[in-house]
Structures are given as C-alpha cells and as structure tokens.
Amino acid sequence: MARTPEKFRESGVDVRIRTRVDEIDVKSARVRLNDGSELAFDILVLGTGTLAIRPEIPGTDLPGVFALKKLEEALAIKAYIAEKDCRNAVIVGAGFIAMEMCEALRARGIETTVVHRGALPVNRWDPEFGKLIVAEMGKNGVTFLANVETRAIEEGAGQRLRLVTSGGDLDADLVILAVGVRPDTALAKAAGVPLGRSGAVAVDFSQRTAMEGIYAVGDCCESYHRVSRSWVHVPLGDIANKQGRVAGANIGGKAMIFPGIVGAQSFKVFGLEVAAAGIGEREAAAAGYHPVSVLIWGNAIAPSMPAAKKVGIKLVADRASGKLLGAQALGEAGAVGRINALACALWAGLGVDEIGYLDFAYAPPFSPAWDPIHVAAQTLRRKL
Amino acid sequence: MARTPEKFRESGVDVRIRTRVDEIDVKSARVRLNDGSELAFDILVLGTGTLAIRPEIPGTDLPGVFALKKLEEALAIKAYIAEKDCRNAVIVGAGFIAMEMCEALRARGIETTVVHRGALPVNRWDPEFGKLIVAEMGKNGVTFLANVETRAIEEGAGQRLRLVTSGGDLDADLVILAVGVRPDTALAKAAGVPLGRSGAVAVDFSQRTAMEGIYAVGDCCESYHRVSRSWVHVPLGDIANKQGRVAGANIGGKAMIFPGIVGAQSFKVFGLEVAAAGIGEREAAAAGYHPVSVLIWGNAIAPSMPAAKKVGIKLVADRASGKLLGAQALGEAGAVGRINALACALWAGLGVDEIGYLDFAYAPPFSPAWDPIHVAAQTLRRKL
Numbered sequence: 001m002a003r004t005p006e007k008f009r010e011s012g013v014d015v016r017i018r019t020r021v022d023e024i025d026v027k028s029a030r031v032r033l034n035d036g037s038e039l040a041f042d043i044l045v046l047g048t049g050t051l052a053i054r055p056e057i058p059g060t061d062l063p064g065v066f067a068l069k070k071l072e073e074a075l076a077i078k079a080y081i082a083e084k085d086c087r088n089a090v091i092v093g094a095g096f097i098a099m100e101m102c103e104a105l106r107a108r109g110i111e112t113t114v115v116h117r118g119a120l121p122v123n124r125w126d127p128e129f130g131k132l133i134v135a136e137m138g139k140n141g142v143t144f145l146a147n148v149e150t151r152a153i154e155e156g157a158g159q160r161l162r163l164v165t166s167g168g169d170l171d172a173d174l175v176i177l178a179v180g181v182r183p184d185t186a187l188a189k190a191a192g193v194p195l196g197r198s199g200a201v202a203v204d205f206s207q208r209t210a211m212e213g214i215y216a217v218g219d220c221c222e223s224y225h226r227v228s229r230s231w232v233h234v235p236l237g238d239i240a241n242k243q244g245r246v247a248g249a250n251i252g253g254k255a256m257i258f259p260g261i262v263g264a265q266s267f268k269v270f271g272l273e274v275a276a277a278g279i280g281e282r283e284a285a286a287a288g289y290h291p292v293s294v295l296i297w298g299n300a301i302a303p304s305m306p307a308a309k310k311v312g313i314k315l316v317a318d319r320a321s322g323k324l325l326g327a328q329a330l331g332e333a334g335a336v337g338r339i340n341a342l343a344c345a346l347w348a349g350l351g352v353d354e355i356g357y358l359d360f361a362y363a364p365p366f367s368p369a370w371d372p373i374h375v376a377a378q379t380l381r382r383k384l
Numbered sequence: 385m386a387r388t389p390e391k392f393r394e395s396g397v398d399v400r401i402r403t404r405v406d407e408i409d410v411k412s413a414r415v416r417l418n419d420g421s422e423l424a425f426d427i428l429v430l431g432t433g434t435l436a437i438r439p440e441i442p443g444t445d446l447p448g449v450f451a452l453k454k455l456e457e458a459l460a461i462k463a464y465i466a467e468k469d470c471r472n473a474v475i476v477g478a479g480f481i482a483m484e485m486c487e488a489l490r491a492r493g494i495e496t497t498v499v500h501r502g503a504l505p506v507n508r509w510d511p512e513f514g515k516l517i518v519a520e521m522g523k524n525g526v527t528f529l530a531n532v533e534t535r536a537i538e539e540g541a542g543q544r545l546r547l548v549t550s551g552g553d554l555d556a557d558l559v560i561l562a563v564g565v566r567p568d569t570a571l572a573k574a575a576g577v578p579l580g581r582s583g584a585v586a587v588d589f590s591q592r593t594a595m596e597g598i599y600a601v602g603d604c605c606e607s608y609h610r611v612s613r614s615w616v617h618v619p620l621g622d623i624a625n626k627q628g629r630v631a632g633a634n635i636g637g638k639a640m641i642f643p644g645i646v647g648a649q650s651f652k653v654f655g656l657e658v659a660a661a662g663i664g665e666r667e668a669a670a671a672g673y674h675p676v677s678v679l680i681w682g683n684a685i686a687p688s689m690p691a692a693k694k695v696g697i698k699l700v701a702d703r704a705s706g707k708l709l710g711a712q713a714l715g716e717a718g719a720v721g722r723i724n725a726l727a728c729a730l731w732a733g734l735g736v737d738e739i740g741y742l743d744f745a746y747a748p749p750f751s752p753a754w755d756p757i758h759v760a761a762q763t764l765r766r767k768l
Contacts, residue, residue, distance in 0.1 A: 226743075236746065237746065237753045238743075238744070238746035238753045238754070238755075239743070241753045241754060242741055258741070259738060259741050260743075261743040262743045263743070264743045264744050264745040264746070265745050265746075265747075266745035266746065266747040266750055267747050268747060268749040268750070273749075273750070275745040276745070277743070277745060334721075336721065336745050336747075336750045336751075337718075337720065337721020337722070337724060337725070338721070338724070339745045340721060340722070340724070340725040340744045340745055341721070341724040341725045341727070341728045342728075343725070343742065343743055343744055343745060344725045344726075344728035344729050344732070344734075344742060345728050345732070347732075347734075347738075347742060347743065348728070348729070348731075348732030348733075348734060350728075350731075350732060354643060354731075357626055357642070357643050358727065358728060358731060359622075359623070359644075359645040359646045359647070359648045359661070359727055359731065360622065360648050360724045360727055361648040361649050361650035361659040361660070361661060361720050361723045361724055361727060362620065362621065362622035362648070362649075362650065363649075363650040363651050363652060363720075365652040365657075366650055366652070366657070366720045367720075369621045369622045369625045370622070370625060371622075
C-alpha cells in the first residue's frame, strides 16, 4: 500500500524523509529545512499531527520511559522489551491507547499495571461500561490502580525504574506514558496561522487555514462536528485520511468539502468491543441541548441461539428535538457494528422515534428481532 | 419472553390457541370459529402470515416431505430425523431458508443436497457472491445441483423417498421444500379486504386495511419500501414485530405510523455472513431509477491485524440523483454490521458522495482506516 520516496519521485513528487521544517516564512512563501536549505511553495499543507503529552513530573526522560505516538516509539518499545527482558510494565493513564497497550503487553506475557488519576478508565464512556472494562482488565491479569497521582519516575534498585505515586511506589522494567496528546502547532503558530478554540489549527470545509495557500489536515487541525455543530479536535487516523484527500482534491483543482465528523470511535480491550459516536450528556448540555439518556442491556444475537452475548447500548437524545445526540456500546460482540449504524443515524440527524423502528438486517445469528438499538431508542423515547 | 394464554387472561385478554377463524362476516362484525361458535369484534387484526409454497408436482404430501414455515413443521422435521434415523436429505430450492437448513442438517451429520432450478443460490445477491456461497456449501459437504427441475417425489425402494428431477433421480430419507412463501390471504379475500399489487393485504401507514375496523400486520400484508417508494411484500420477522406494535398503538388510541422498510435482510451459511438492504439493479430500473453498481473486496479488519478477513461490498446507486439504492455484503465477518450502517444510510436517503466520507468507529481490530464501505462508495461515485 505505502509508496516509497523512490516511487513518488518516479511520479514527479519530491518526497524528503528524515527532513524537518524548522520555519515557515509566509511573506517569502518559503520553508526553511533543518539542513539550512529552503524550499519555495505556492501551496503548503500542514500535517504536523499531535505530540504525546508528557506529564510534568521528574524522570519522564529516563531510559525505559516511553510515550506511544509515533511508529518509532512503538519500535523502540519493542526493542527495549526484547533487549532488557522486561517482565513488568506500568502504564500511566487510562485512555483507549492505555487500554490497547495493556492488552498488547499482556500478550507478550508482561505483568501490567495501569495507574490512573481518575476512578475509571476511558471517561468518554458511561461509568457502568468503565466498571466492566476494569473487570475485563482484572480477568486478564492487569492491575488497575484508580485515583492515584503519579509524582515522579526514578531509577530503581533491583528493578530498573520506580514510579512514585500518591498510592506508594511501584517498580517496573518499563513505563508507558499514555496521558493524551495535543496538536503539534508550533510551526503554525510561529507562522501566524490562526488556531481554533480547541488549540488545533483552524480550517474551513476545504481544509484551508485562514492564511492564503496554507492548508491543514489530520491530527494537527480541527474538524467540524455534525452533532455539536462546533469545531473540535479529534485526532484519529480515519479522519486524517479523509481530510488529506479533501485537501489534495482542492489543491488539485477539484471542488470537494470535508463533510465533518460525528465523533465515532472504538477500541478493543481483550474480549470487549467498546465504541461510541456523537456526544455525551456533558457536551450536549454545554452546547445548549437538553440531554436525556438511557443505558440498556440486550442480546448481541438472538436469545434462541447458543452462546448469546450481551451488548450494552447507551443513547443520549435531545428532549427538545427528539434527535439522537450520542451513542455508546460495549460487548463481547456486536458493539462496533451497532455504533457504526448509529453513527450513520447521527450523521443524518435521525430522531429516536425513527431509530426505534429502523430496518436492520435481522437474522438470529446476528441480532434479536428487536435489536438492542430499537429497545434503547424506544426506552429513551418514553423518557423524552 | 413469551406470555402464556393464562398470563394474558390474567390481564383480561382472552387468548384462544388451537382455534381457527373460518370466516369473517364484515357486515355483522363477527368471526366464525372452527368449533362453529362466533365472536363479535369492533376491531379485527389480520395476522395470518404466509403459507409455504408447495411446488405443483406429485408426491409433496408423502411422509418425509416437509416445508419449513411454522414451528410445528420444525418440530416435525426434528422428530422425523430422530425417529427414522435420517442419513441424507434433499432440499428443493436455494433461498435463504434453504441455506439455513443445509447448515442445520449438516450440523446433525446428515448428507445434504440442494436442488435448484436456477444457476446460483439466493438470487437477490450478485452472482459473484452466489458463487462463493456455492463454494462454502461445497467446503461443508453440501452438494449443490444447479439448473435442475424437480418433477416428482416418489416412494423409493431401499431409501424412503426418491426425487425425480431433470438431472436424474435422487434418493433421500428426507425432502425439504424451500421454494418460497406467499401471503395467506384466504380469509381477507373472502371478506372482501382489498389486496395490494404484491398479492398481500394492502394497508396504510397505521396498518389499517381499506375496510373500516380491520387492520393487518406482519407477513400477510404489504410494507412501504422507502427506497423503491412502493408497497411490497417482505415477510420477515422483525418487520412483523414492528407492524404489530404500530397496529396495537393505533388501536389503543396512540397515534403511530409504521415508517416503512429498506429491505434489510441477512442470513448465515456456515462460515459466511450474507446481508443486503435496499434494491438491486433490476428493481431500480423498474422503478425508473438509473442504476449503476460496483462490487469491491476489502478487509473486514485492518490489514495490519492477524487474520484479516475479506468482505465484499456491492453498492447500487442512481446516476441521476447520486443516491444510494442498494447494498449487499458477504464475508466471514463484518458483513451484517456494514449492511446495517448502509440500511441506515438508505433510510436517511444519503448519497454515495456522503457515504464515501461517513464517520465510522475505526479501530484496526474492526476495520481499515478507509472502510470497504468508503472504498465502494468512492469507486461508485467515480462511475456515476
């Protein structure tokens, strides 16, 4: 799939890897590279991505302490595990990257502890789902330490590293910092490219920044959220792909807009699918909606089938308009597919009355005749 | 879930099982029961369902020849298999019931042959998918005989039954007739309740027939198809459930409409998920649309994941409006979930340009960053 720099060059595209832009000179329309040379541009596309947030504590630069944002970091973690024969790891933070990492580390047989300053992981999701994720981690040998502040990382004695926390010290061969990311806007800011309220680069529907000839795409810029109807920073790979294509089309002379996002997202943690789309009660209330929500449990497949699996669905709707505002799902199966259907409903602005009667491809191996989506939407409708 | 007649009686509802209505007397607003007694009604709901079509050939009433429409027939087949120690079965027909039955019979260790007068099974789906279903049957020990007319069923010699076909004779312990269903409209017709063009009972959005006080729901009546914008006969259990509730609400004094269907349907055959929604090229052309279609293969999960599974997506769109008209999918995983998302897109009337940029809950265990839905929609858009 990925083309090498050589392949690009054959098509007349000059791709320079291992090259950093140190400055954008807007007036002269040139960029200065790290080797001191300059390149002129008619069009400039910012795709600077995000930076992993490093907590402001001592010791985050010690060997064996990693963030996981770039491919190089993943490779470095792998190499470190092999080289140092790591037996135990601590992950600081409990977002979806932390969840994916604890599964990956357990698959390598590494004892894993997740240290989180909050009570439950992945706070985008309802506490009822968060508790089940904690249980799933426990079943798979991951220790979850809630309400613990990490204060420092030190060189340990017998072990290689020591995490100093509000709950005591933890020894570890490996520490992964997974406390979030922020848009990498240093170049944009220095060049005077305006940022949005989220702190990411502000763009329009054609991915143009406010500065003539300069576009921005992907994790460094904002996206229009079709549910909150506001510009937000949601750094996810599928969005970045789409924005890149929209910018490219416009630069190439083809009119195209990025139609926005509905905040659809998922991750897998051991045997659980966890997914969400739209906005939660807090964001909804902040936007001036009147959120009402419901969380129900249903069967991911027909109860008459062997091994029927449970799936939980949470829906949030606006009491004033009856429109769906958000959806969350968790289950051993059938959570992501259902959220994708609901993402489409959010995209189209459907109301919960219609969602309660959507026509799905029912068959007993895949759903009950009344899908949990229908049950959730009808339950919610009665609460509006 | 299901309530017994006693439970209903406790709620003041008189439920009579093993009781047949032989006639509806509209003028006197009474029904005559099979025991000769009569019941007066203010409101009558027809829920007479469908009848399995029996092919017009000799021998369909022989012992060991079954249709599969009612629970009683399923129980009779099970009992017959156990009692007669059935070793081999022939299924006449190759619709989705035939597909589900061949899997069920193989699970019992019964040699199974599917005899079909057409070239490929489940003709709702593209021939490319049909061929893969034939291969899947073959892999699982089912013999598929294409382009074969069944002419008679006879009592066999060593075996219990003999199927006489255009392709020679077939011996079988058990014959399942799965050549389709038709709405059971005998009572409605006799009472003068108008049928629609599909042959099923005509209803409005409140499930009322054209005859005052008489409603119809489920497999015996028509449904409004939101894509073809016509009244069709789609006898499926989830639709029947919804229509029953809509009729009940209206009868009980609560205004409610059945918002229609998009023809979403799925079945499982061995390791394959097979699903569809909307309409195909032929129905689209018949409705005056200008169908253009595409069929692509993609990964059901990210190609970087172990055991990436293929999923095929076919989309049909209208060249004039750019709207999606239909979708089909087949794969070891991820087919039904994707069709449910597309069913929602069909419901909302989205165009393929938007579908190419829908925001789904991307994560590598569940999809590539560009979902096969995106790829199919973008490919189709270029063909419009």
